[in-house]
Amino acid sequence: MKDVGLPGAFVSRLCDLQPVKDLIIELPFPVPVDHRDPEWLFWKMITERNNLRPPASLGSAGEARQEADRLFKHMMPLRHRPEVTASSFDTPTLEAFLHPFGWVLLATADLVWNPAVPLREAVQSLTERQADTARITLPSSDGHSIITTQDATVATAAEATADVLSERLAHDPSWLVEGHRLVTVIDGDVNPPLPPFAPMPRAGSPIHQAMHQMSSDATYMPPLKDAFVARWDNNGSFAWIPTDLVYMLGLGTSVVLPQAVAKRPDARADSTSGRHRQLALLLTYLSATVELIKSRTPGGPDHFEFWAEKAANHLTRLFSPTPVGRDYWGLESRAYLKKTGTIALINAIRSSRGESPLTPRYEPPNTYP
Structure with a gap:
């Protein structure tokens, strides 16, 4: 993944956020910055940057590069957000955090019960609904075309997306995926x-x-x-x-x-x-x-x-x-x-x-x- 695998290339992406292999990328915290947001607070802690902000927001190219280099040294990733739908879950999201050495997938979704149910019943329902269908779409950075669309289940959405990214970014059809x-x-x-x-x-x-x-x-x-x-x-x-x-x-x-x-x-x-x-x-x-x-x-x-x-x-x-x-x-x-x-x-x-x-x-x- 030479586009971001070398230090200079990754620092440049932190500054300009140009696509990687036609994948739209962004910083892993909200822009404009929201100091109350859990994402901003998390990366502020990880990078030890009390004034954490987008490098591109600084006054000059030199200052932006210096700030991006600081974030790079603290292993801040870039983020790509595939689109995902899952009918029985609220607000399903997929995120790929791109590092110079690889990437990690995070899939999240909410389950809502109305009326409320005891915790033990919620656990059983969660187990059953994991088999529901999820559809994953990776839009191209041109805004008009699709890189790929793939069907999976809620339980396998992250793994299926990891396979797609492995093929796209590393030209490898499948990498070993371990989930937590x-x-x-x-x-x-x-x-x-x-x-x-x-x-x-x-x-x-x-x-x-x-x-x-x-x-x-x-x-x-x-x-x-x-x-x-x-x-x-x-x-x-x-x-x-x-x-x-x-x-x-x-x-x-x-x-x-x-x-x-x-x-x-x-x-x-x-x-x-x-x-x-x-x-x-x-x-x-x-x-x-x-x-x-x-x-x-x-x-x-x-x-x-x-x-x-x-x-x-x-x-x-x-x-x-x-x-x-x-x-x-x-x-x-x-x-x-x-x-x-x-x-x-x-x-x-x-x-x-x-x-x-x-x-x-x-x-x-x-x-x-």
Whole structure:
């Protein structure tokens, strides 16, 4: 993918946003900039740019190039949005995040029940509706022609699009695709309301079973302490918080946020849907960098070695961030690296440079309550 595979080419695309192989591309945050938007807040955190803005908005070509180079060094991708329709889902979207070394697909859709149903019934309905038909269209950048139209199911939409992009961008009919599933309860009622000191879910409880089924079809249910992710409590440590539930496995994550659902805060990034969006973006960023590191072969192509080292540096930041806080979603990054077997690979890169292994600044609770 020479169009964006070299550093200079990718930086140029960040500046001018010219099409890639006739694919329309854009920045992965809204333009004009909306400082309340979850996408802008996420990439602001990743790129460490408090004044994050489009490079082309700067006064001169030289300043635009410098800003694009800063974004490039922090591994900000470009974004292409195929069109997707799925009759039984609301607002289905597809996004391809293009990096110089490859791309990652994100497919999202909403399910709405009227009247509302209990969580367990929603899980069953979600499982059934995944087989519904989805149609994917990649429009050409000329605005008049179509690159391709393809039928898939809701469950396979991202994989089908990945195959199309592999053919289009790399002239390879199919690359190995590994998926990570994320399901979030974006809106709902907590009934009965949680007491002030509610306990964490117990093994085999309805909430445990529902979150496990949402995150994975696997029959084996791991111990709760190995699946639930402890949360940052804003008091200097990680803790188990029953109103902030994140259940993460190697192939899937489910999130139920009773406190956020009950309060429905107005701020976009703090809303349950905003938090879902930021976690989805985090998983796409982590999956892209993790797969890059896994593809690294010592003595292989120099550009892969270069990108793998950059990825290791960025994942080191997310493994033990400073400051720690909800912007980093507590321990999600660390849990993802552990469950995908990436920590050892990062430590191997660090060791080859004479650096110490990953060392977390804050540890999670020792025992599940």
